[in-house]
Amino acid sequence: METKTKQVEKYSPVSLIKTLDDHMKNGTIIVPDGYNFIAAINSAMYLLSEATDRNGKPALEVCTAKSINYSLTKMVLLGLNPMLKQGYFIVYGNELQFMPSYFGDRAMAERTGITDIVARVVYDTDEFSCEFVDGYPVIKHLFGVKEKIVKEASFITHAYCLFTLPNGRRAGDVMTFAQILKSWAHSKDPNRKSQNDSPEEMAKRTVTRRALKPYINSFIGDDVITNENEDQVIVLEQDTEEIQEPETSSEVENKEPEAVKQETEAKKQNFKNTEIPF
Secondary structure, three states: OOOOOOOOOOOOOHHHHHHHHHHHHHOOOOOOOOOOHHHHHHHHHHHHOOOEOOOOOEHHHHOOHHHHHHHHHHHHHHOOOHHHOOEEEEEEOOEEEEEEOHHHHHHHHHHOOOEEEEEEEEEOOOEEEEEEEOOEEEEEEEOOOOOOOOOOOOOEEEEEEEEEOOOOOEEEEEEEHHHHHHHHOOOOOOOOHHHHHOHHHHHHHHHHHHHHHHHHHHHHOHHHHOOOOOOOOEOOOOOHHHOOOOOOOOOOOOOOOHHHHHHHHHHHHHHHOOOOOO
């Protein structure tokens, strides 16, 4: 007896591209200047064509068309391109999600007017102090001025990120290395290869993402950026060191300064009023 194989309908972004294009022409969706949303969607489709879920099944066959539309639309609304490693796709059962990466966070932060983003690590041989004045960090960091009594390799004690806000004020955040290790413990890479091979660079990335997060959320809206309550399953092997559980609000002590909050509130409201076009 001949058995019929079930044909899986292949997802196509053609309808979504047309819908998004119509909304952009009508002004109901606004993307960053110079952002080619069609190229970004094509890049995403290329990456997704190679993606699988935890059982090795193709993501484009497992995930619902609606969830793929939502994830691609979110990517477009954020103005990010996964081919530039500005975000990654995650499968939750039969749902697809798009999450910004470290590079995506930097790109979004720079669009808010933030400039001069600098991150540094502090070693045990450095002289380091930090105090917060009106909620902003004031850091003194002298590199390698302490002598080690026992000749052994230096180790990281802190990492910090500083940047300039649109109003000209210098802002940022500081993390102890214990806080950084706690963040890395949530990584979906069980061997934490990237953190072990390049602890300095990965510590810089971790503190940079935490420092920028309040300002990005003020500009765009944290409900658009994060989904904190799901068990993540990575479907693309790109920058897995970035795929960590978001910190809880109790762990993030940065409070958004009132001046910046007022400055970005109108832009945030405009973004939130944009409906998903399907």
